[in-house]
Amino acid sequence: MNADSDLTIDRYRDLAEFRRQIRQFLHFSELTAKEHGIEAQQHQLLLAVHGLPDGTNPTIREIASRLFIQHHSAVELVDRLEVTGTVVRHPGSQDKREVWVRLTPAGRAILRRLALAHRTELERSGPELAQALNSVLRHSRRVAAS
């Protein structure tokens, strides 16, 4: 079997369905975040900061790394979040170059509501997403060889 015949129309459809499931979830996330007064990316920054492991400092650079964005994109997100009153900047205690980002009570309240909404949505749509991912993996080259 050559590489060409390995990519049948059904394989494209598996990939398309997987992407559709991801987009459906992200679309839900987008709408829900906006209903609560923030943008989807801003919500994800709140979640990334609040979900940081113990002992990891909430610096701009750490946040950027976890969101897979450049540090100046994280700067801009924090700018916009500060305007909404959901986070505040603190100067780093040891290293004065650092800026630590902390959620305000308002930020924690929004994040909590969004976390509950997202969990409920994942209860509903998570199995379909897992199923779509499985369909891609089930027919992938390595797995198909077994």
Place this chain on the structure above:
Amino acid sequence: MNADSDLTIDRYRDLAEFRRQIRQFLHFSELTAKEHGIEAQQHQLLLAVHGLPDGTNPTIREIASRLFIQHHSAVELVDRLEVTGTVVRHPGSQDKREVWVRLTPAGRAILRRLALAHRTELERSGPELAQALNSVLRHSRRVAAS
């Protein structure tokens, strides 16, 4: 157990890890698409069109529906894809209001390379994504009640 105590720090971390896995995948997708000369959203439109079920026409509206975007956002994506030479517009045969979007040979070639790259990436990172999703669902309210 009230709703507050139900959302412990570990639940936030589960959600954060799930989002991190999704962002990692989308980051890979973004970089890989750009390496092949198109934007990530444009790649997803190509995939959505090529992965359409038999008998479903590739109209702007159908595409918009599958990408969870407004129809005029799909118009703009197709505009940009036409410039790159990966798709062409055809007037609808029956309904002259419709526009059918078709991949060019160049579009199919790019999509094929991207499909292979994404499948390889999902072989690598898919299990972690599934695991992260499971961690969210395992501790969700309904599941926890069992």
Place this chain on the structure above:
DNA sequence: TCGAAATAGATCGTGATACGATATATTCGT
């Protein structure tokens, strides 16, 4: 110890994306 290199963050300008509002062309329903 002192100055260059490295690191952390901020700023500016740009392009892609998605949106709401609105416009045009075509088709449908009565």
Place this chain on the structure above:
DNA sequence: ACGAATATATCGTATCACGATCTATTTCGA
């Protein structure tokens, strides 16, 4: 026939992410 509905397009705006560049602070080697 003709107003309502549908399909697509256009325009202006906001978010987001980027590269390039800047300042402040820390680190490290001569």
